Amino acid sequence: MKKETVLLIDAYNVFTRHFCANPTMDRHGEPIGGVVGFLNGLKNIVSEVFPTSVYVIWEGGGSSKRRKIFPDYKKNRKPQRLNRFYSEIPDTVSNRNGQVAFLVNMLKNVPVCQVYVPDCEADDVIGYMSKHMFLDKKCVIYSSDKDFYQLVTDRVTIFSPTSKKYIESDDVVSRFNIHPVNFCQARSFCGDASDGIPGVKGIGFKVIAKRFPELSLEEFVSVNDIINICEKRASESRVLAYKRIIEDSDTVRRNWRLMQLGTTSLTATQIQKIHGAIDTFEPNRNKVGMMRMLAKEGLHTFDVDSLFLSL
Secondary structure: OOOOEEEEEEHHHHHHHHHHHOOOEOOOOOEOHHHHHHHHHHHHHHHHHOOOEEEEEEOOOOOHHHHHHOOOOOOOOOOOOOOOOOOOOOOHHHHHHHHHHHHHHHHOOOOOEEEEOOOOOHHHHHHHHHHHHOOOOEEEEEOOOHHHHHHOOOOEEEEEOOOOEEEOHHHHHHHHOOOHHHHHHHHHHHOEHHHOEOOOOOOOHHHHHHHOHHHHOOOOOOHHHHHHHHHHHHOOOOOHHHHHHHHOHHHHHHHHHHHOOOOOOOOHHHHHHHHHHHHOOOOOOOHHHHHHHHHHOOOOOOOHHHHHHHO
């Protein structure tokens, strides 16, 4: 019997791609490309996956647990780069927040469950849902965020809106020579500049994959295992990477705590809120309501019928 499929949408990731690039304006001359792009993306991914249920997971303001571990976590992220031109540059933050609020209300008209949990990241919510809540179902994560590669299994895949293809275990191994089960460990050594997480000097994916080929196999290798390997090899080899890892082992262990997705960065209360949002969700199919909201913004060209048909 074919397993049911759950679609988990990394809402802010998908929204931001379109917010930065889609030039659509509303009837007031204000940018609304994030909303239009998201809805088109929703229609397309549902038609691709044919899920039995759809969950839209929103950012909850960042992870307070991670900030306690590392105060500089995501502290100096670069502002979003708008890949478009306007005669007058809009107030980006105000417009972005307005579009998100409009989209949240818009999605209340369609049978998708929106999940928002304060003081945590959507990545952790998606990690928890895919690893612990839907064990008898296939899960497809819709996002361009490589952080999710660590979640890929025979049951969990990613559909990338950037490359427009599924990311499975073989794809991760082919690209990085790292198996998904060891992807988070590898990143702990490499760091993540976009999140302000420094790694070990001189250590990138190519180096870590070359020096530790065991990471390409479907067997979990912990950061402590790798550090122990370095300690054994350092006395027999002049490879600088081993020495640097040993000297910076505390950073690696900290990075593991920052980068692992799932329950480690969630509180019991936050987990309860995830379950509460799902358990109390009542699907709605209000096509007229959605059409009225779109018409009010002057968005008459969006194909509402096609969206509802795909859902």
